[in-house]
Amino acid sequence: MRNAPLFENTPVIILTSRDNVIDRSRAKLVGASDFLTKPPKPQETLELVRKYLSRSSRVLT
Known part of the structure; x- marks a missing residue:
């Protein structure tokens, strides 16, 4: 997956x-x-999702 530019x-x-x-x-x-x-x-999963969602929103802006 990492080799495809779409998913890097x-x-x-x-x-x-x-x-x-x-x-x-x-x-x-x-x-x-x-x-x-x-x-x-559940709490650990939510924390990871939030962590990566906040990073992706910074990349998009």
Whole structure:
């Protein structure tokens, strides 16, 4: 996805049941913006969505 110009600035959040240093590092290496573990906590999920929505609105203005 990151190689396509249309998606180069699109936030990608990995959702996985695996939560260790290797998996987090792998997610960053493949271009993930952030990382959530299952089951996702509603508050944490909202915070990430808000974080990336606020960044995208700054890019658009």
